[in-house]
Amino acid sequence: MQRASRMSLVDIVVNELHAEIKAGRWKVGDRIPPESELVNLLGVSRVSVRAGVQSLVHAGLLATRQGDGTFVVATDVTDVALRRRLEKARQEHVLQVRYALDVAAARLAALNRTERDLRGMTADLEARVEAFATRDVEAFVAADVAFHLKVAVATHNPVLSDLYGSLVGTLAEAMRRGSCLETEEAAGGEALHKELFRAIRDREVDKAVDTAFGLVDASIWEVETGSEHGRGNQDS
Structure with a gap:
């Protein structure tokens, strides 16, 4: 995963997360890294990471299970x-x-x-x-x-x-x-x-x-x- 620049916006976070899924590094059924780890990997704020994850949840690629984390449920549209x-x-x-x-x-x-x-x-x-x-x-x-x-x-x-x-x-x-x-x-x-x-x-x-x-x-x-x-x- 590439580290995002300071000018990164939520769409760059979305693209990076989606790239991990499309590349097969995160497969359907896998739990993605926690928010704190994604912050370190991408070099962005928690707010940006949270918004990026929610965008993929709304798109149907990720699903959040309360108390258990966020999981990959689909690889593309x-x-x-x-x-x-x-x-x-x-x-x-x-x-x-x-x-x-x-x-x-x-x-x-x-x-x-x-x-x-x-x-x-x-x-x-x-x-x-x-x-x-x-x-x-x-x-x-x-x-x-x-x-x-x-x-x-x-x-x-x-x-x-x-x-x-x-x-x-x-x-x-x-x-x-x-x-x-x-x-x-x-x-x-x-x-x-x-x-x-x-x-x-x-x-x-x-x-x-x-x-x-x-x-x-x-x-x-x-x-x-x-x-x-x-x-x-x-x-x-």
Whole structure:
């Protein structure tokens, strides 16, 4: 990242941040550096950095999660358009697309994963278990989505990982609406996720594919259960 001059304005901050995203140094799902670090990197005031970040949030490239930081959610305006279309889509339609992507991702990840990919998945699985133990829904959703995105990245197919990245926001919202912690217990989510990881680690392609099917089935059950809870609350 180049250090901005004293004459820099907010648009230069925006350009620098966007350049990091377009260059792939900050990928979809990554948390960007904190405000204080960006101030030092760019040599501008906190006000300029904050305004630049907010500009990219409004553009749909970044999203701020209270207490957790700011994350990359899209790499360009095409991604933003797709993500906004997905936000309006029916959840069952999104899950049908996820069937295709998750199964393809599991298969290719089992073939192409690296040790670095496995380390990233391991960290997300550990965060997922910890969040479940503390009943922290937001942390659980973030760790779950991050794990599946890591699987997509492990395919080393940039088209597939970008497509999956565009689903992240919609998948996270579906989990929040559903009863994700209850589903974890009822559907054996922790065991299934560990099984998928082991299959990818051991390059067991068929097992990875079968487990991916099982996980998406659990997600569909979660959405249906969440809808039933919602109807029940409206009736009461």
